[in-house]
Amino acid sequence: MMTPLNRSQRRQLEKIYSHMKSGSELCDPNCHKCCIEDVKLTYVEFAFLVDRLSEKEIENIFTKPRKLREDGNYYLCPFLNDAGKCSRYEHRPWVCRAYRKEPKLNACVQQPLREINQKAAQRILQLNNTLDIPPIFKDYTNPEMTIRDMFEVLFKKQA
Numbered sequence: 001m002m003t004p005l006n007r008s009q010r011r012q013l014e015k016i017y018s019h020m021k022s023g024s025e026l027c028d029p030n031c032h033k034c035c036i037e038d039v040k041l042t043y044v045e046f047a048f049l050v051d052r053l054s055e056k057e058i059e060n061i062f063t064k065p066r067k068l069r070e071d072g073n074y075y076l077c078p079f080l081n082d083a084g085k086c087s088r089y090e091h092r093p094w095v096c097r098a099y100r101k102e103p104k105l106n107a108c109v110q111q112p113l114r115e116i117n118q119k120a121a122q123r124i125l126q127l128n129n130t131l132d133i134p135p136i137f138k139d140y141t142n143p144e145m146t147i148r149d150m151f152e153v154l155f156k157k158q159a
């Protein structure tokens with residue numbers, strides 16, 4: 001069962017995100033190679049990602065057939081729509097905002113080293129830990145928790 005965010009928590013997270021530097025303006029607008037389903041995130045970010053969606057809508061997103069990335073290495077994120085765009089772009093988590101193309105390296109990298117994004121990550125964790133949620137979701141005791149893991153833990157076990 002999910003604990004939804006209240007208005008204050010939602011606003012705090014929006015504010016933190018608004019201060020991040022994504023650099024995604026360097027990306028090809030049709031590229032979504034980094035939209036793999038196992039991006040990692042905190043509980044508060046997952047709650048924001050599915051904010052205002054009904055349990056049925058969430059269930060539908062996660063139970064539709066998985067699509068493989070072109071290179072076959074990963075399944076694509078369930079929030080990537082058929083047009084190749086993020087269906088929850090304004091709600092996407094930290095990692096999706098911190099990832100960008102790095103022309104000098106000819107590669108795509110996260111941007112956690114940018115101080116401003118590091119600070120955002122710390123503030124998200126602080127906010128996350130103020131929520132009334134089980135310990136498994138706090139303090140990155142489970143740093144491998146991904147979008148699909150969150151769904152499995154919060155929704156699928158109830159079925």
Ligand code: SF4
Nearest residue numbers: 035077079080086096
């Ligand atoms: S949440 Fe959106 S931006 Fe992030 S991986 Fe999924 S589709 Fe891509």
Ligand code: SF4
Nearest residue numbers: 027031033034100108
């Ligand atoms: S960060 Fe890289 S893989 Fe992700 S959308 Fe931008 S160019 Fe594509």
